[in-house]
Amino acid sequence: MAKQPALPTQAEDFSAWYNELVYKADLVDLGPVRGAFVIRPYGYALWENIQRELDAMFKATGHENLSFPMLIPMSYFQREAKHVEGFSPELAVVTHAGGQELEEPLAIRPTSETIVGELYAKWIQSYRDLPLLYNLWNNVVRWEMRTRPFLRTSEFLWQEGHTAHATEDEARAEVRTMLDVYARLAEEFAAVPVIRGEKTEGERFAGAVETLTIEAMMRDGKALQSGTSHYLGQNFAKAFDITFNDVDNQQAHAHTTSWGLSTRMVGAIIMAHGDDQGLILPPKLAPHQVVVVPMGRSNDEEGRTRVRAEVDRVVAALRAAGVRVKIDDRDVSPGAKFYEWEQKGVPLRVDLGPKDLDAGTALVKDRLKDEKDTVPLSGLVDHLVAAIPDFHDRLFERARAFREARTVEAHTWDELVAGVETGFVIATHCGDPESEKAIQEATKATVRCIPLEGVSAEGTVCVHTGRPSGYRNKVVFARAY
Amino acid sequence: MAKQPALPTQAEDFSAWYNELVYKADLVDLGPVRGAFVIRPYGYALWENIQRELDAMFKATGHENLSFPMLIPMSYFQREAKHVEGFSPELAVVTHAGGQELEEPLAIRPTSETIVGELYAKWIQSYRDLPLLYNLWNNVVRWEMRTRPFLRTSEFLWQEGHTAHATEDEARAEVRTMLDVYARLAEEFAAVPVIRGEKTEGERFAGAVETLTIEAMMRDGKALQSGTSHYLGQNFAKAFDITFNDVDNQQAHAHTTSWGLSTRMVGAIIMAHGDDQGLILPPKLAPHQVVVVPMGRSNDEEGRTRVRAEVDRVVAALRAAGVRVKIDDRDVSPGAKFYEWEQKGVPLRVDLGPKDLDAGTALVKDRLKDEKDTVPLSGLVDHLVAAIPDFHDRLFERARAFREARTVEAHTWDELVAGVETGFVIATHCGDPESEKAIQEATKATVRCIPLEGVSAEGTVCVHTGRPSGYRNKVVFARAY
Incomplete structure (x- = not known):
């Protein structure tokens, strides 16, 4: 690498x-x-x-x-x-x-x-x-x-x-x-x-x-x-x-x-x-949904030709299925390519060399998984076409679970202060702009919104002023960009 | 109207x-x-x-x-x-x-x-x-x-x-x-x-x-x-x-x-x-390739319903064929609609009322023709789908013929002066910027370009200075926007 x-x-x-x-x-x-x-x-x-x-x-x-x-x-x-x-x-x-x-x-x-x-x-x-x-x-x-x-x-x-x-x-x-x-x-x-x-x-x-x-x-x-x-x-x-x-x-x-x-x-x-390796792009918007890296030693002309023929076949089939796919045939080491496409967040990568070809398989690297999958060449195109919506669903679910884990409902001031350190806080607010300002000064958090579908504030009081709720629903507090 | x-x-x-x-x-x-x-x-x-x-x-x-x-x-x-x-x-x-x-x-x-x-x-x-x-x-x-x-x-x-x-x-x-x-x-x-x-x-x-x-x-x-x-x-x-x-x-x-x-x-x-009636749009770029005008008296509810059903069928079939089609169902007189779509240069218009439906036909107005065509409803979609590339070809040929009729090859100064009054003039030029300027002052025409595929200037002399040609090909003179 x-x-x-x-x-x-x-x-x-x-x-x-x-x-x-x-x-x-x-x-x-x-x-x-x-x-x-x-x-x-x-x-x-x-x-x-x-x-x-x-x-x-x-x-x-x-x-x-x-x-x-x-x-x-x-x-x-x-x-x-x-x-x-x-x-x-x-x-x-x-x-x-x-x-x-x-x-x-x-x-x-x-x-x-x-x-x-x-x-x-x-x-x-x-x-x-x-x-x-x-x-x-x-x-x-x-x-x-x-x-x-x-x-x-x-x-x-x-x-x-x-x-x-x-x-x-x-x-x-x-x-x-x-x-x-x-x-x-x-x-x-x-x-x-x-x-x-x-x-x-x-x-x-x-x-x-x-x-x-x-x-x-x-x-x-x-x-x-x-x-x-x-x-x-x-x-x-x-x-x-x-x-x-x-x-x-x-x-x-x-x-x-x-x-x-x-x-x-x-x-x-x-x-x-994104994660520590770099981007993770949603496949429906990613510039390349799949990147194919043809491999083979530079002195193995015959092997490279065979690989390229199979890559062209796979890529043509993917394009016909509406997949955005790129062949990375630059004169750069495979390790450098792997590193780059991980960092650029390409959802799916296919590595294919002469040995894979002999075995009738390809290696598929899914950006959300640590290990590569070995996939039979006969089913590779179907595998990739199916993996795209599946990747979307897993990515969405990963973000949803992350948000859920970082969202708390606060009933006290201390819970609010602690909650906004790491995520979203659902709490009752009185609606007073002066109170909003004071909360921001104390916690760097603001009212992001009053959710349209949220937790009812009925019968609860403001986590800051103790006054009645200013809104039908509890609000979302968070630090923001 | x-x-x-x-x-x-x-x-x-x-x-x-x-x-x-x-x-x-x-x-x-x-x-x-x-x-x-x-x-x-x-x-x-x-x-x-x-x-x-x-x-x-x-x-x-x-x-x-x-x-x-x-x-x-x-x-x-x-x-x-x-x-x-x-x-x-x-x-x-x-x-x-x-x-x-x-x-x-x-x-x-x-x-x-x-x-x-x-x-x-x-x-x-x-x-x-x-x-x-x-x-x-x-x-x-x-x-x-x-x-x-x-x-x-x-x-x-x-x-x-x-x-x-x-x-x-x-x-x-x-x-x-x-x-x-x-x-x-x-x-x-x-x-x-x-x-x-x-x-x-x-x-x-x-x-x-x-x-x-x-x-x-x-x-x-x-x-x-x-x-x-x-x-x-x-x-x-x-x-x-x-x-x-x-x-x-x-x-x-x-x-x-x-x-x-x-x-x-x-x-x-x-x-x-464009012509005196207004725009004539090329169908491959026109916002609407076809406009359908459903007709029928306002007191003939049943007739209007039958017409609308047929219009919906035709429009759905056109859209499925990739045609950009608009239904003009505004509460405006048919005459005003005809006038507007002619002026807006829609390539093809379909007028359909209860009587047409009874006769099993529709009227098709082609923006390049004066008269409407009567087209059997059974073949209407095919007719329109075929008419789009045909309209493009006729429009291109019309513009090409117009240009040809307005392009002359000038061998003398007088021919140049006369030619740029109405169109393009093909003539030899020496390439001297001073001469170009003098020609512009005298005729308001400039050298538009030295055509890549043009008339050879070999053996000819400048229509203005009598000097040898400055370019391989004769140039195009014209007044310009």
């Missing part, structure tokens, strides 16, 4: 493990501007696969894509009071263009509610124009002080959905539908179990009436908010004059929503599944 | 025809910043289909996608002299971010050669790392003074390929391969015939050694450059220090290429095919 400096273990320094792995696994590289990263092909392919699955779900739920310009007049942000308060500190501002100073500075979009609102006001005249169900795939800039690849970057790739509806009920149903789409992406594709819930007032999107979230547990027990869906009420409709003639020919303001999922989901995949 | 203000005809004012059509057909809308347009779902779906086909061809030719940040330090542009000269007048510059003035201003990418060069220098160490075959799908900003939707906009969507090679031969082969990919996209998907050729020195990309182009004829006889592929020599490799150890362990500079195709291709589709 080639000598490679090992990763820090997750136990000794989870943060260092992450920060080294994203570079070593060729996911990202540093760009010239602080906090803006290059996403390399291996990382970008993950994002492309996320995009493909999400986009199909958006279209299946009746949405269409479109494109808005990224430069927004600064004055637009002033129109919605909470929105400007939330976003102005993070804006990147274009003051000069075409060799001249601009009359009005332009912000690079941090999110597009304002410019979308301006156009929706023009497009929406009658209830017949509603609902308007649109989505944008684009890049945004938020000037963050502390950045980390995928998790918090000054520029990131994402999608932002923006819809307008005639009624509050319809808009709230849309917000819920899109949260469910995100939960499906996380659970059924990324193999990351998530808690669907509502954000408390202090954690809401700037300008929203309600923010729903999916929260996932990383392997250090911290939470990662992985997608959010907002009911904006009539706030933006009033700020941008999005009105329509309703069925009774009365003027009314539309109810709008927005929802976004970003390259942060790649960070979720890395931290929810 | 609903009353709609008609489009200007192409003959009376082609430019006004275009400028009205892009809005009326719901392709674009005005954004708040001059020159940056909103691409609406009907226009964006065209771009998504272009992306899908191009991306498949990129991957089939061995390329991978990745993502670079859009903000580039201004100093990067200084490193390649011709590049900075070409692009600095068009840069949009971020001077403030996060509430503070930046130490170094950042440009929004007008193209990414500089930032790509910086990273390639890091990624490329040995000949084993070559070739590097990467592509970016993104948005760029070029502050243009005169803008038009799709054709010239201050922000646009595109892809930019960036590759690095060990040898000049390999790099030049790549440039040619990608030009061929663009030509295939234009001809086999957009049904737009193109001339593949080389740009003269004055029309080259800023920093390139060679620029290849595909040039298409619009229906006013003008040319539209629709995609370009550049051999950058070692210019950027030297500016950004992209060196590698070659097979003989000698340090060498890489040879790089770049190639781009943008939303301008949507403009090409509009202007190469």
Whole structure:
């Protein structure tokens, strides 16, 4: 095996493990501007696969894509009071263009509610124009002080959905539908179990009436908010004059929503599944579901030719079955290849040399198992095709069991304090923002969400203030990214 | 038919025809910043289909996608002299971010050669790392003074390929391969015939050694450059220090290429095919290949139900055959629907009412024909499935015949002057940039390209200066967008 400096273990320094792995696994590289990263092909392919699955779900739920310009007049942000308060500190501002100073500075979009609102006001005249169900795939800039690849970057790739509806009920149903789409992406594709819930007032999107979230547990027990869906009420409709003639020919303001999922989901995949050897990628999103390593001594021309013929046969059959498979025929030692593909988290690897061929078998390395399996060549393709959904199920179950083991229900302050050291804590909270702040100062934990399907808080009191519960359900406390 | 203000005809004012059509057909809308347009779902779906086909061809030719940040330090542009000269007048510059003035201003990418060069220098160490075959799908900003939707906009969507090679031969082969990919996209998907050729020195990309182009004829006889592929020599490799150890362990500079195709291709589709009624979309890229209009009086509930059942059957069969089909069941008069889908250029429309059902037929309107065809319902699906590639062929042939009718070979100055009034002129040119400039001033026409497969210039003299030909082939003169 080639000598490679090992990763820090997750136990000794989870943060260092992450920060080294994203570079070593060729996911990202540093760009010239602080906090803006290059996403390399291996990382970008993950994002492309996320995009493909999400986009199909958006279209299946009746949405269409479109494109808005990224430069927004600064004055637009002033129109919605909470929105400007939330976003102005993070804006990147274009003051000069075409060799001249601009009359009005332009912000690079941090999110597009304002410019979308301006156009929706023009497009929406009658209830017949509603609902308007649109989505944008684009890049945004938020000037963050502390950045980390995928998790918090000054520029990131994402999608932002923006819809307008005639009624509050319809808009709230849309917000819920899109949260469910995100939960499906996380659970059924990324193999990351998530808690669907509502954000408390202090954690809401700037300008929203309600923010729903999916929260996932990383392997250090911290939470990662992985997608959010907002009911904006009539706030933006009033700020941008999005009105329509309703069925009774009365003027009314539309109810709008927005929802976004970003390259942060790649960070979720890395931290929810990875181990000390490196990444473990969910097969439905992995760039390569199977890597085949043909072996054989360099002086055994005949053996290598026979192996290559069998590899080509197997790979052609896998591709015909829709499997994403890569042949690694680089002039590099098998040990170095094994090390690299383990670190890059390829779900299944096939090692095949002349001796295996003589024995009529291949060795299959499953990234979730320590030992290789010996599989007859006659059944190899079927074995691999079946192993892909099975790998997904085992990976999901592994993450679910991990989360369960690290989740406690706290009835006392001490239990809360102890619980957030290692994972999620389910507890009753009074809903007072001042109490939330005090808890965060004392424990570094925040209310991640009030779960939609959770433990009833009926008859219980706040673990911090002893006051009655502020919500129907107990909340989830955790430290978070 | 609903009353709609008609489009200007192409003959009376082609430019006004275009400028009205892009809005009326719901392709674009005005954004708040001059020159940056909103691409609406009907226009964006065209771009998504272009992306899908191009991306498949990129991957089939061995390329991978990745993502670079859009903000580039201004100093990067200084490193390649011709590049900075070409692009600095068009840069949009971020001077403030996060509430503070930046130490170094950042440009929004007008193209990414500089930032790509910086990273390639890091990624490329040995000949084993070559070739590097990467592509970016993104948005760029070029502050243009005169803008038009799709054709010239201050922000646009595109892809930019960036590759690095060990040898000049390999790099030049790549440039040619990608030009061929663009030509295939234009001809086999957009049904737009193109001339593949080389740009003269004055029309080259800023920093390139060679620029290849595909040039298409619009229906006013003008040319539209629709995609370009550049051999950058070692210019950027030297500016950004992209060196590698070659097979003989000698340090060498890489040879790089770049190639781009943008939303301008949507403009090409509009202007190469449209007529006085509106768009005519190439079926392989059209958002809807078939639109079905169910008919029936509003008081004939039973008739409408029967029609809807048949429509659902036909649409399900079409979708199963991979056809993109839309049912237009809006509460709008059939006449208004017919007018709208003609203007939106849907290749095939099916009108079906209770009387048609009784007769066992449907009416099929082909956008390239004046009259509707009566088609037996039993054969309707097969008819439509077959009509799609046939429509593509007829549309391509129509554009090819138009171009042929508007292309002349000029042997004299007067023939050149007359020819560029209505179309393309094939003529010998001496290659002198001063002569090119004088021709442009006199005729508004430029050398669009020196065709790769063209008319030999052997033994002929320049139509302007009488000097010997500067190129192997006669060149194409035309007025251009």
